[in-house]
Amino acid sequence: MPFSRRSFFQALGIGAILRSSNSQPLLPDLRAGSWFEAPQLAGQSDLIRLDRNENPYGPSPKVADAIRSAVSASNRYTRGEYNALLDAIAHFHGVNPEQVLLGCGSTEVLRAAAAAFLSPARKVILPVPTFEAVEHYARSIGAQIVGVPLNREFVHDLESMHARIDSSTGLVYICNPNNPTASLTPRKQIETFLGKLRASAYIVIDEAYHQYAGESSATYSSFIDRPLADDRVIVTRTFSKVYGLAGLRLGYAIAAPKTIQQLRKYVTLDGINAIAVRAGIVALQDADGLGQFVKQNENDRQEFINQAFARMLKPVDSHANFVMFDTLRPADDVIQHFRNHGILLGPRFPSMTNHVRVSLGTPAEMAEFWRVGT
Template identity: 35%
Template sequence: MQLDKMVRTVYPNLTPYTCQLADLPVEEIRQVLGLDKVYKLSFNENPLGPSRKALEAMQEALLQLNLYPSSNGESLLKRLAEVEGVLPENIMLANGADEMILLVAQTFLEPADEVIIPQVTFVQYLAATHLMGAKPVFAPMKEDLRIDLEAVLDRITPRTKLVFLCNPNNPTGTVIPARELEAFLDRVPEHVLVVVDEAYHEYAEGDGYLSSVEYVKRHKNVFVIRTFSKIYSMAGARIGYGIGQAEVVDAVNHVRPPFNVNGVAQAGALASLDDEEHRAESRRINAVGKQLMYATFEELGMKYLPSQANFVCVDTGRDSSALFDRLAERGVIVRNLSGYGLTTSLRVSIGRPEEVEAFVRALKEIILA
């Protein structure tokens, strides 16, 4: 078989998702490390678990697994429209934010097109660009690792189709102030769609943050991506959604597969929207863990980025790969940021108090030994 002559020309740029230690489920990490207790702080998961209301709705939906779900998710779209203050035609569902990113790329990108991506941000934007054979154009970050919108504007050409912005940004946890983002959008040409990934939207507060849904309402060329994986703690159910102008949503729906979001996930997402108590408790746990991390990093003389998400990016001042390995030996799994060129930095998810405390103990043992 001559596979190299059969696959698409973009094949060399596509890398299968291979699980490193930080990507494995907890049970598999235990087996690899030979440890009974493991604290996984590498995936930005909500440690609280799903809403009780969501679990009850999903259990009830299991009784209808013999039936196809709503292809568009009409009930959920209607409720989301009420929550976001838009019309149902402004929203569409996806199999997690990852699929939403892919659907946008499949809708708009041709091989000659350019996509502008900040240098330090979520890797799936690059993967989706490569999938379509388009050209990634990287915009450097500001000195403090915030997204540099001027650098993005400087790289827009007639061939630019998409700009990806993660806000709050992963893996830095920083946000783009609303006044900067609005001024930026006023200068973006109409032939460019700005895709704003707001996976961590519900954790953001302060720093002048404003959801880009407001710009969709003002008829800007903006498409917002959201997920139920983070504060709603439904990562395993794989459900997200996009918000944009009706014509943009309609265009993306042309490439969306039917029944891409299963009925159990739809039921859980719909119920979780009515559980503000669960969201409030998730934010409380996050705030407590964040402050403990901040205090520890300050005690150890480490620089960190104040975070508007459920993780913290810290510059440890030493080889992050070696530090990752030493933390793993103690059963604490974090995210090594060497792949971003941040060779002394880690991203640490904020777990339950006991998980954050385990990380703090292990870090102090290593640094102060």
């Protein structure tokens, strides 16, 4: 039975209590929970986790086998395997191993970029809302943070971002597809932006959700697959999303060798664990596993859109494994309602107070999501 938008939210039965604060950060307050801190709830194993954009199915059977067989090597530091993973990533992308930096998740690479290119005198320009890590690390370094709202289509407003750049800009962060909106910024616009970027500013293009965007838009293409000869461009990727390895913590950056050298100073020596290394190598080889996850996500995303439209909800056009939509009421209340029913949703984003972000779960999890919401 189709539900009207009215009945969906009436049925939530929650009041419109909007928290107000004059001194909110641009992004969710990390100290108060959300992205870095696992929620402390009773019976956690029973929770349906639609909050962190993980692959609910992964890892693939081949990667799971590699993880099991890697356990016996856990007493050893990684030696040759570390280089084997570097080589595998370089080969996969058609670059030299000197252009690859491994991190304990791509978060570590983002931290290294903040450490290398920001300071109290060198600021960062980033979209709002976006993935929180760069703002978090910039703040801890004491760098100025310049947040530029996405435009009405939820695309990076690169003209406004460019207008904020000056001689003290150390880093620009672009997230494509963007978290939390799952929206794409056209490649051409990023190229134009890069053409105008000051020589002293570096740019991170975070492609954590690249595989889900894939062919979904003619305007999108990866800056690894179609690189620009520009030492300032750092592209980040992760094994946490489509490969289903979030808990093993493995990500990487691709950039010019001298840029990688600058970043390398700030990552942990021997920071990649032996199981992640083996899993990463097999994951890159498992093209069938990857293809199945991408296909499954397309189906799950389409089903979400069908369910949303049946309730007259209007999700932001998604090119990732999560969807954001306007709930027409304070997101805090909606998030709390679902939490009370054992379902975790994404955090509240201060610049989009009525929107919630839902990571796509398995069909059974999503059925429960819609049941609780209606």
